[in-house]
Amino acid sequence: MNFRPGNDIPQLFWPDGSVCWLANLYLLKGFREGKSRRNGGGTLLTWAKNLTPFIRWCYAHECDFFDLEDLDFVAFVSHIKDETMASAPHKKARGSGQVRTIAGTVMNFLAFIDSIMPGLNLIGPEGKVTATLKAVEITKRGKKVNRKAWTHECLPRGKPSRRRQPISTKAxxxxxxxxxxxxxxxxxxxxxxxxxxxxxxxxxxxxxxxxxxxxxxxxxxxxxxxxxxxxxxxxxxxxxxxxxxxxxxxxxxxxxxxxxxLIIRKTIGVANDHGYLFVSVDNGKHLxxxxxxxxxxxxxxxxxxxxxxxxxxxxxxxxxxxxxxxxxxxxxxxxxxxxxxxxxxxxxxxxxxxxxxxxxxxxxxxxxxxxxxxxxxxxxxxxxxxxxxxxxxxxxxxxxxxxxxxxxxxxxxxxxxxxxxxxxxxxxxxxxxxxxxxxxxxxxx
CATH class of the missing domain: 1.10.443 (hpI Integrase; Chain A)
Incomplete structure (x- = not known):
């Protein structure tokens, strides 16, 4: 039997503290596929962060994953699109790109549930959530790669891709x-x-x-x-x-x-030094x-x-x-x-x-x-x-x-x-x- 270290796999819970088993099974699937867990979670942590607002929304609206309808998904997307920052109520909490990313993770999650529980028909052209799996071309490591991604008519339209420029010497x-x-x-x-x-x-x-x-x-x-x-x-x-x-x-x-x-000595002590260059001034932990x-x-x-x-x-x-x-x-x-x-x-x-x-x-x-x-x-x-x-x-x-x-x-x-x-x-x-x-x-x- 082969064993692999499973450290840094995120865990997801409902707001009441109970385990969200289906979401954690989805993360486990990513772990088995070899998704990154670097720096405290990597890709799996990103998935968990994207699923968190969906889990909270379903809990607040007493909506089980199995009972999700198209109008529910539309309402969720509208919620994360309109949500504002707690510290600045006049500013949106997320841009359109982040909204599409979160919705994409949620649709992949629903497709995963369909795959382990055939017959639910949660997502698809004729599914409870009316979404389409389309072929898209992305650039990965400098090469054009064809992938399939879920899309829904309620998603905000993407802006033209913008290339980030090098920072100037003046800046x-x-x-x-x-x-x-x-x-x-x-x-x-x-x-x-x-x-x-x-x-x-x-x-x-x-x-x-x-x-x-x-x-x-x-x-x-x-x-x-x-x-x-x-x-x-x-x-x-x-x-x-x-x-x-x-x-x-x-x-x-x-x-x-x-x-x-000096910070290490004052906080965690030399014996517990983790070795990372950047540390917190308050507790000496890895920044x-x-x-x-x-x-x-x-x-x-x-x-x-x-x-x-x-x-x-x-x-x-x-x-x-x-x-x-x-x-x-x-x-x-x-x-x-x-x-x-x-x-x-x-x-x-x-x-x-x-x-x-x-x-x-x-x-x-x-x-x-x-x-x-x-x-x-x-x-x-x-x-x-x-x-x-x-x-x-x-x-x-x-x-x-x-x-x-x-x-x-x-x-x-x-x-x-x-x-x-x-x-x-x-x-x-x-x-x-x-x-x-x-x-x-x-x-x-």
Whole structure:
């Protein structure tokens, strides 16, 4: 008999505390199909969240799943579409996209009940809920995939798909400046700074950044590459390695040493340290994905950014676009065809780009190639110059940050020492790139 660990499978209950058995059987079906449970629940948690308003609505209206009629489903969709936020009654709680997603999960759930209890005819063209199973084409890992999805005439119409743009340098600078001027504790301010920096350096998705551990950072000091767990992969243990400069690693590890460690000692204790980089100031627990989103929202509000979409995923678009900008410079590509030929003819380079970004196909990177050519006008001579520019850019940014810290608290011996360590790491990296070559040219090596 084979056994599989079943941790992080969500459980659903009726509002009176009794178990909602059918909903939990539906989640169990997803578990058996290998749906993600990463970061406390993954896909299964999303399903549970989407089913929760339906379970509550059925309970409030004393409507059993088996007795559901088409008018009931229409009333439910109308309810979640019109529901407002408790904190802001003038604002809708959900957009049309989220309404369609919740309704889609509910229809899949009803179809599941039909599958285990034949004869109920809960959903279908002639079912109690009059819905149609239609073929749709979606993009999954860069490839067009044909799927079937339930649709109902009461669902709100979808808006034209909108591609999120990379966050601009101007907006990034505003976020850092707003954070430095924010009225929060020194730990929260520093944690927010490191959060922004990590998204810039890795291009990670929200869940990927939230799962970074201190041991990964320490390992990267020796390898030059940071281990990142890859989301949107069938394997929950999938990972990739992203190059990070030593100067940047010193900066992040300085936060670990002087801020994070103190919080762990004051809360859960070193013996109970879970190892995740981002922790709560109140209890030392692992900071969840939604909290990272809320943190950025708070900074963005302080920064007053209203002319572009400054969100965590926009950092990922910025990171990937910049990779292709660097490749354009390195290979002296003059058009899209040149870059595509370079990528297709150099298997190692192709795999490296996909490794850094966590994509499964070159096709999924197509839009970033176009974005890179839109913004790129200058070319560099070599990969060494590209890497050196990264080090110099990081050093410039770090100097600005230490200047802000010094203005706030003065040049303490600890701060001066940490600044010296960062500068020394940058110096070593630059010497590695150009020092030996200069020595050879001078005849000293």
């Amino acid at each position: 990034v600078d505003k976020l850092y400046d707003a954070n430095n001027a924010s009225a929060v504790s020194s730990y929260v301010m520093r944690r927010r700074f490191i959060m922004l920096r990590l998204f810039e350096l890795t291009g990670g998705r929200r869940v990927e950044a939230s799962l970074v551990k201190v041991k990964d950072l320490l390992e990267a000091e020796y390898t030059g590459k940071l281990r990142i767990f890859s989301a949107k992969q069938q394997d929950d243990e999938a990972e990739r390695f992203v190059p990070v400069t030593k100067a940047d690693l010193k900066e992040v590890l300085s936060f670990v040493k002087h801020y994070r460690t 969840q994905v939604d909290t990272l989103t809320a943190e950025l929202y708070a900074i963005r509000k302080l920064a007053g950014i209203d002319d572009e979409e400054a969100c965590l995923h926009a950092f990922r678009h910025r990171y990937i676009t910049n990779i292709f900008r660097e490749l354009i410079r390195t290979h002296r590509c003059e058009n899209l065809s040149d870059l595509k030929k370079a990528l297709l003819s150099m298997e190692t380079l192709k795999q490296q780009v996909m490794e850094w970004t966590g994509h499964s196909s070159l096709e999924s990177l197509e839009r970033y190639i176009h974005l890179a050519f839109e913004v790129e006008t200058n070319f560099k001579d070599s990969l060494d110059i590209l890497q050196a520019s990264k080090v110099v850019e990081s050093l410039h940014f770090i100097i600005k940050d230490y200047r802000s810290q010094a203005q706030a608290n003065g040049w303490t011996p600890k701060l001066f020492q940490e600044f010296g360590n960062v500068v020394a790491a940058a110096e070593q990296e630059l010497f590695k790139l150009f020092g030996s070559q200069k020595a050879k040219e001078a005849g000293t090596v």
